[in-house]
Amino acid sequence: MSTPARSAPRREKARAATIDEIKLTALTHMRETGTLDIRFADIARAMEMTPPALYRYFADRDELLSALIADAYDDVGRYVAEARDAVPADDIGARFLAIARSYRQWARQEPQQFALIFGLPVAGYVAPVDGPTTEAAQRAMSQLSLLFVEAIDLGVLAPPRLRDVHPAIAACADQKNQHLATEIPAETFQAMLHTWSTLHGFACLEAYGHFDWIDEAGRDALFDGQARLAAEAAGMPAPKSS
Amino acid sequence: MSTPARSAPRREKARAATIDEIKLTALTHMRETGTLDIRFADIARAMEMTPPALYRYFADRDELLSALIADAYDDVGRYVAEARDAVPADDIGARFLAIARSYRQWARQEPQQFALIFGLPVAGYVAPVDGPTTEAAQRAMSQLSLLFVEAIDLGVLAPPRLRDVHPAIAACADQKNQHLATEIPAETFQAMLHTWSTLHGFACLEAYGHFDWIDEAGRDALFDGQARLAAEAAGMPAPKSS
DNA sequence: TCACGTCTGTAACGATGCTTAACGCAACGG
DNA sequence: CCGTTGCGTTAAGCATCGTTACAGACGTGA
Numbered sequence: 001m002s003t004p005a006r007s008a009p010r011r012e013k014a015r016a017a018t019i020d021e022i023k024l025t026a027l028t029h030m031r032e033t034g035t036l037d038i039r040f041a042d043i044a045r046a047m048e049m050t051p052p053a054l055y056r057y058f059a060d061r062d063e064l065l066s067a068l069i070a071d072a073y074d075d076v077g078r079y080v081a082e083a084r085d086a087v088p089a090d091d092i093g094a095r096f097l098a099i100a101r102s103y104r105q106w107a108r109q110e111p112q113q114f115a116l117i118f119g120l121p122v123a124g125y126v127a128p129v130d131g132p133t134t135e136a137a138q139r140a141m142s143q144l145s146l147l148f149v150e151a152i153d154l155g156v157l158a159p160p161r162l163r164d165v166h167p168a169i170a171a172c173a174d175q176k177n178q179h180l181a182t183e184i185p186a187e188t189f190q191a192m193l194h195t196w197s198t199l200h201g202f203a204c205l206e207a208y209g210h211f212d213w214i215d216e217a218g219r220d221a222l223f224d225g226q227a228r229l230a231a232e233a234a235g236m237p238a239p240k241s242s
Numbered sequence: 243m244s245t246p247a248r249s250a251p252r253r254e255k256a257r258a259a260t261i262d263e264i265k266l267t268a269l270t271h272m273r274e275t276g277t278l279d280i281r282f283a284d285i286a287r288a289m290e291m292t293p294p295a296l297y298r299y300f301a302d303r304d305e306l307l308s309a310l311i312a313d314a315y316d317d318v319g320r321y322v323a324e325a326r327d328a329v330p331a332d333d334i335g336a337r338f339l340a341i342a343r344s345y346r347q348w349a350r351q352e353p354q355q356f357a358l359i360f361g362l363p364v365a366g367y368v369a370p371v372d373g374p375t376t377e378a379a380q381r382a383m384s385q386l387s388l389l390f391v392e393a394i395d396l397g398v399l400a401p402p403r404l405r406d407v408h409p410a411i412a413a414c415a416d417q418k419n420q421h422l423a424t425e426i427p428a429e430t431f432q433a434m435l436h437t438w439s440t441l442h443g444f445a446c447l448e449a450y451g452h453f454d455w456i457d458e459a460g461r462d463a464l465f466d467g468q469a470r471l472a473a474e475a476a477g478m479p480a481p482k483s484s
Numbered sequence: 485t486c487a488c489g490t491c492t493g494t495a496a497c498g499a500t501g502c503t504t505a506a507c508g509c510a511a512c513g514g
Numbered sequence: 515c516c517g518t519t520g521c522g523t524t525a526a527g528c529a530t531c532g533t534t535a536c537a538g539a540c541g542t543g544a
Binding site for chain 1: 276277278353354357360361362363364403404406407408410411413414432435436438439440441442443444445446447450452455456457459460462463464467468470471474475
């Protein structure tokens, strides 16, 4: 049976640790090679195991990949949420900046995981069931929308720079609003998407090395400017603290 | 010898045609599979040839990949330039919109080529010599900077929304200005980078399917809004024509 | 017509990877 | 103390793929 014993806390712990080690080894290997390629042979070698042993933990290569993708979802979501929550709840502007910066930093630190989620599908991998791609969008965005809700509740959100909203976008906004306590106006919903696109663009270009010709200080300043523009356009207040 | 005969116009033509067919077949295969994987076996099969025959045209798999990447550079540059030049030279705002839209459209039509240039390096492929990645940045951006130069020369470029420029960015601007007749102010240079990031972000998200939950009309409107925001922030005039 | 270069196919080598099957070992529970 | 369970190894099968070597076919130019 593939079902693990139901009463063996010690075993299960070891098993979970091994699973984590496998995933971590896979990630490390991706970081070292700079690609999204993972081979059971490589992982096994790095763990001083033999390839077939891995099949005790993952049915096949795709299952490992799926797990990595799922983890990446969680990682970026947690990373961004933590950065946001580390800033006083009453300083919405600073919270916005924290989200923006953490999104960028995550992409920089983990370009492979970033690509895993936001890049082209990996070779030979078929996405399980319906659109985890869409789910990635949802989860990444949800942290941002939470902040917009906070801003609305605190009454500090100015109207966004762009006021006219296409009916199709308004419809999307309505649909999303059904899951929220505080209603997000369509213009603000649109501004959120603009914000995300803007920050994502910078993160992509930088993570994949297209800004390497600008030194780090310049990139930092450039990004903060981009974030400030985005905040301004979305009606987000300026940060109180530096 | 790998050197093709020096006097055989007919042969050379056929050879060039075959090379083009190989590259096109490779692209087609990438489009169909949705990945960046290319295998000599697949290409050969699609062309009703045998794998070894391909070695007459490309020394190895990497050489083919390099050629595809180089082509992608050219393609996007040409595509964007043509779109821009199809608009009256005195309507800078419309020209800007044309560039923005064509960049997005290219990414949408050719997500694989887009990823080839702007994504993570392909598995098992080592970039020849120094940073073609950087070159991609240069070439894509150059079409945009040409437009900014036009705008400056016509005196229709307003100061960008963001005025303070970090010294590191100013230094980059100075360096780029050495290759241009018309000097681009540092703030404008910075605004160009912001513009590119913004448009690129939307293009990435859409090309890789993260906006699939918005219907096409909505995406079109969303993008135009994004472009308008970017133009406004960069000091670009509004289009005269619709 | 004949020799040459070019192109292409057949065959084969070597490496690599995914995956399954069968066996041995250690820990755990009664 | 013994059976069960889970984990890991060895061995093997299978499928590819990249690449090279060799030999035949074709068109070209003298």
